[in-house]
Amino acid sequence: MFKMILPIFLAAASFTVYAGDNPNVVMVLSSHGQLSADGELSQPGYEFDELAKAYRVFKANGLDVTFASPAGGKPVADKYDSQKPYNQAFLQDTHAVTALNTTYKISAIDAQNVDAVFVVGGKGPMFDLYKHSPLQTLIANVYQQQGVISAVCHGPAALVNVKLSNGQYLVANKRVNGFTNQEEIAFGKKWRPHFDFLLEDKLKDRGAQFEHAGMMLSHVEKDGNLITGQNPFSTAQTATEVVKALGIKPVDLTPNKDDKTMALVKKVMAGDNQAVLSYQQHAQDYDVMLMAMSGVYQLKHAQDEKVVSGAVVLLELTQKQVNHPMLDLSLAQGYIQQDKPHQAKALVEGVIKSHPDNQQAQVLLKSIGQI
Structure with missing residues (x-):
């Protein structure tokens, strides 16, 4: 399924739901975000910084990228700084912006044509992705066909209810990480009271071995084809590990x-x-x-x-x-x-x-x- 691709032959990323010659990664975004009439965030969505950082890595390494969300269409991002260089680069990429504004419904994605899934964080996944059945099915099928499953920050919320064909939770007995309880206490005061669970606690409840670094320090955990990153500062490294897992030698990128x-x-x-x-x-x-x-x-x-x-x-x-x-x-x-x-x-x-x-x-x- 996965093809070895030399950096010299890397092509630009495309935005079809079906993979072409290059491995296809589906970047999953929450649909929970909403804006009030005055343009303020009334419900949290996905983390734009994480989207832009991961996309930068995937594009540089020639992956075909598909954006998907539960509702399809244009998802709402949490508040972000559009002047950060990686966000500017994304916003200046007309193909990327067009694809982001017209995301596919997750239910429309055929797992047979997917090599990797990357779940973007933000607070939104704690409200919709963990209970979205089509996403659970997509993740389970891609994983069981030896595809790569990855998520960063609150993105691993999408994994907590995924069961494999043997009836076991995907994360059971796996080394994983994600936004920690300590990080929630320090930075999650606005939305944390509305969560149904804390991510670290739920992953442990599902039998995962939760590994992490100190508060807001980068950490990526890789257990086979399951790759998880702790917080926004883990995003680029998590995406790079996805590239490696797809059999590609990552190109050198100047760190953000x-x-x-x-x-x-x-x-x-x-x-x-x-x-x-x-x-x-x-x-x-x-x-x-x-x-x-x-x-x-x-x-x-x-x-x-x-x-x-x-x-x-x-x-x-x-x-x-x-x-x-x-x-x-x-x-x-x-x-x-x-x-x-x-x-x-x-x-x-x-x-x-x-x-x-x-x-x-x-x-x-x-x-x-x-x-």
Whole structure:
């Protein structure tokens, strides 16, 4: 079924529901998203960043791409930044945009003509994809014909009810991952209360071996032809693993700046001093604000000393460039957790000097005095 294709002969991606000479990947999108009369998101849909990142990989490697959704037609994306380079590239691709605006109904897809399924995340899959019977049938059939099944972030919600012909859940006894409970707590406050389940919990309930990295750190799990990515920063790597599983040697692509930044964050969190040096020497190659906010959130949700230590390093690296009291106070709190009250006090006093009305700083300084 799968064909070996040398990069020199790669053709441009096409948008037919039936595969041609190249392997065909069906990119599945939620149909749950809705906009209110004033254009605001009233129901969550799919994650545009993940769509664009994965499509970039598939197109570069010559795959035939089909967009599909439960309802067909134009699905609604969650709020996204159209100025990000990978989103701009997608939006400037007229063929891609046309295909996205006229997605096929999943029920119209013939599994016999599909080599891979890639389920895009976003909060929408937690509302519609997990209970869409035609999608369950498509995934089971493609998997059982030795096709590749993949999903990223909340996309693995589409897998939780898929059963194979032997009556077993597809994910049972498989290594998988997806958006973690910790990530839901940190970033899912708006829609999480409306979910029927948490993704990590449900995958475990189905007998899956849930593997994951730290919060918002890239992680891809591959178990045979089942490939799952943890969060948006795992998207490009997940798509690349799909390409490999189809028997294609992936072309080298320059990493997206945010993915490159989060790859560095992962190394810093692991205590890699070379990663620290890399940032110090080439700070312009990374997204400083993304690194800083990663430090803030890692520290806020830290569950052990190693995470605290990594978060403090991230905050130290970015403090002067960001130059914001919130970052200074977060770093001060990190120092407190590391039993460094003098360093914490100096930072807080600096915030009070420049921002005398900052109540958080006043409270924190008082708490330091009680240590």
